[in-house]
Amino acid sequence: MQVIELFKTAIQSLKANKKRSFLTIIGIMIGIAAVIAILGIGDGITQTMYDKFGNNAKQGQQTTEIAFYPDNLTSSTYGFTQTEVDNIKTQFGGEIKRVQIERETDNLSTQAQIGDTTKRTNVSLLKKPTNKISLISGKNFTKNNLTAGQASALMSDKVAKKQYGTAQNALGTTVTVNDVTYNIIGVYKAQGQYTGDGNQNPYGADILVPDSLYYHGESATQGNTLKLTLSQGVNASHISRKVAKYLKKNGPARNQGSYEYIDMEKALKQFSSEMSIITTFISFIAAISLFIAGIGVMNMMYISVSERTQEIGIRLAVGATPFNIMMQFLVEAVILTVTGGLLGFIGGAGLAHLLAPLLSNAIGGAGIHIHAHISMNAFLLAFGTSAAVGLIFGILPARQAANKNLIDILR
Amino acid sequence: MITLKNINKYYHQGNQRFHVLHDISIEIDRGELVAIIGESGSGKSTLINIIGFLDDDFEGTYFYQDHPIHDYTRKQFSGLRNQNVGFVFQNFKLLRESTVADNVALPLLYAGKSRKEIGARVSEVLNQVGLAGYEQQLPKNMSGGQQQRVSIARAISTHPKFLIADEPTGALDSETSQEIMNLFKSLNQNEGTTIIMVTHDPHVAEQCERVIKIIDGRVISDSKEGEKRAGN
Numbered sequence A: 001m002q003v004i005e006l007f008k009t010a011i012q013s014l015k016a017n018k019k020r021s022f023l024t025i026i027g028i029m030i031g032i033a034a035v036i037a038i039l040g041i042g043d044g045i046t047q048t049m050y051d052k053f054g055n056n057a058k059q060g061q062q063t064t065e066i067a068f069y070p071d072n073l074t075s076s077t078y079g080f081t082q083t084e085v086d087n088i089k090t091q092f093g094g095e096i097k098r099v100q101i102e103r104e105t106d107n108l109s110t111q112a113q114i115g116d117t118t119k120r121t122n123v124s125l126l127k128k129p130t131n132k133i134s135l136i137s138g139k140n141f142t143k144n145n146l147t148a149g150q151a152s153a154l155m156s157d158k159v160a161k162k163q164y165g166t167a168q169n170a171l172g173t174t175v176t177v178n179d180v181t182y183n184i185i186g187v188y189k190a191q192g193q194y195t196g197d198g199n200q201n202p203y204g205a206d207i208l209v210p211d212s213l214y215y216h217g218e219s220a221t222q223g224n225t226l227k228l229t230l231s232q233g234v235n236a237s238h239i240s241r242k243v244a245k246y247l248k249k250n251g252p253a254r255n256q257g258s259y260e261y262i263d264m265e266k267a268l269k270q271f272s273s274e275m276s277i278i279t280t281f282i283s284f285i286a287a288i289s290l291f292i293a294g295i296g297v298m299n300m301m302y303i304s305v306s307e308r309t310q311e312i313g314i315r316l317a318v319g320a321t322p323f324n325i326m327m328q329f330l331v332e333a334v335i336l337t338v339t340g341g342l343l344g345f346i347g348g349a350g351l352a353h354l355l356a357p358l359l360s361n362a363i364g365g366a367g368i369h370i371h372a373h374i375s376m377n378a379f380l381l382a383f384g385t386s387a388a389v390g391l392i393f394g395i396l397p398a399r400q401a402a403n404k405n406l407i408d409i410l411r
Numbered sequence B: 001m002i003t004l005k006n007i008n009k010y011y012h013q014g015n016q017r018f019h020v021l022h023d024i025s026i027e028i029d030r031g032e033l034v035a036i037i038g039e040s041g042s043g044k045s046t047l048i049n050i051i052g053f054l055d056d057d058f059e060g061t062y063f064y065q066d067h068p069i070h071d072y073t074r075k076q077f078s079g080l081r082n083q084n085v086g087f088v089f090q091n092f093k094l095l096r097e098s099t100v101a102d103n104v105a106l107p108l109l110y111a112g113k114s115r116k117e118i119g120a121r122v123s124e125v126l127n128q129v130g131l132a133g134y135e136q137q138l139p140k141n142m143s144g145g146q147q148q149r150v151s152i153a154r155a156i157s158t159h160p161k162f163l164i165a166d167e168p169t170g171a172l173d174s175e176t177s178q179e180i181m182n183l184f185k186s187l188n189q190n191e192g193t194t195i196i197m198v199t200h201d202p203h204v205a206e207q208c209e210r211v212i213k214i215i216d217g218r219v220i221s222d223s224k225e226g227e228k229r230a231g232n
């Protein structure tokens, strides 16, 4: 018998018993959907974490960061200066492609001359206009303000009231920061210095100025974060650790704070292995549900075999081999489970994409967007598992069908 | 064509052994139309199942053409059945939920033919049994006589060397029986198909050129042997 006929015959028989076929498919579908959804979300979380915190291995290079934590939070000492950068370049030149002090843009603590008084002020730098502040008077930054090199600034109402009495009065006054004098074009409502989840809030600063002017277009010469760029393939964590060790011994501010390399890769590896333990565990539970669905398939096939005894007898009498009969029932079982598997894959993928954003919300970080990640492997897994379930749980009923005694059937 | 020698058949029930066929020796030539008659329980169906390669569990020797059937296994039987025998049963044994065309096509499918090749042959045999145009009917909507014609069409679809019919008219009224009998006779005479049938009906038996009578698992008379003896 030709293979295509085998499939046609199987599909015909399944159609003849729609309700039962449907129920069997549902069973498999749920099992597979559960596995795919869990894997999709798990992979998605791991991927998101790597994207956000990994060594950003992209375009042939990776980057790491070494941070300086001053003991006294209000001190104005910086952990890194240009000298440090040069030292590290000579010390580790062979292994590190680029050493850069990260430009700090949020809540820089610096001297500012507001009106006629000079005092320590928090300044944040903006690259793009923002709608996260609420203006009390004047105008917000436009794109033009920020890119055209206009020396304009925004001031918080707290500072304005203290210095000029009202917000209105502050408009048109000047503030001088880092040798640049800015015109105040707007006053915004003061915000807390930290966001709800404990991160720095750039809009909590006293004054907002354009990023392009503050650094005079140059890279930072001092700061508390050092950015290392390394070639792809070298052990970034290892080298960064060595740099951190060097800084602990020789860093200019080693007595006023500590230099730390936070090995995100290491943490991420641990995280992803923990994730995979969890996914394995949940998948194990899903496997049990698949097993139960498999028993369902077996049950349905046994019923089918005993109901269709006459059919089996007729087929055998007109020349079907026992192998033909076995294949027919096996193909029926596999068609059922693979259909269930593919539907389950679609359902599971959909579910994962639906649940992932909810999960991001639950975690609460505005910066964290978890996208479900459905891989080709997940598809192969769904296909393979469902086919395997069909084969494993279909083989016994199929063999029973094939081994029926023809004489007994025809009597 | 068919040579049975000293065939013995036992049924086992628990540890009891029930001797059904006793030393049956029969020869059937190509083109014969044979009726096997005998009382109920005498072993007619058992015998015809052995002849039709449905039952491989017997003692004695059975040569079909040059095949030593007694040495063949269940697996080899399938191909042999498909290529050489057509079956007609008392209760038709059709797939009631499949169309007439699908039923008739069944042996051809197992012979490895594709559906394209099969279509023409199906129409041809349906025409031959007087059911032209019935392809898409369902057997459950047809009369007994029509269903038996479908099963005959199925039996002859692969051009088998011989037909086995176990009480083909047993479930039909006498008029329909005669129609079926006429069909068998025309197949036998025009196509040269060898036909071996079991029957209770004396009217049917008397239309066959050769009648073998079995009682209690023994051949007690064979009209052909009778002729031979008479000839000697």
Ligand SMILES: Nc1ncnc2c1ncn2[C@@H]1O[C@H](COP(=O)(O)OP(=O)(O)OP(=O)(O)O)[C@@H](O)[C@H]1O
Binding pocket: A407, A408, B011, B012, B013, B018, B020, B038, B039, B040, B041, B042, B043, B044, B045, B046, B047
């Ligand atoms: N599978 C079986 N197991 C046990 N005994 C059987 C089996 N098949 C037939 N028999 C017995 O063997 C004997 C012959 O049966 P068989 O069916 O060949 O008779 P038959 O001549 O065809 O009868 P009928 O005219 O009623 O169809 C009967 O006594 C029957 O009970």
Ligand SMILES: [Mg+2]
Binding pocket: B044, B045, B046, B166
């Ligand atoms: Mg009988």
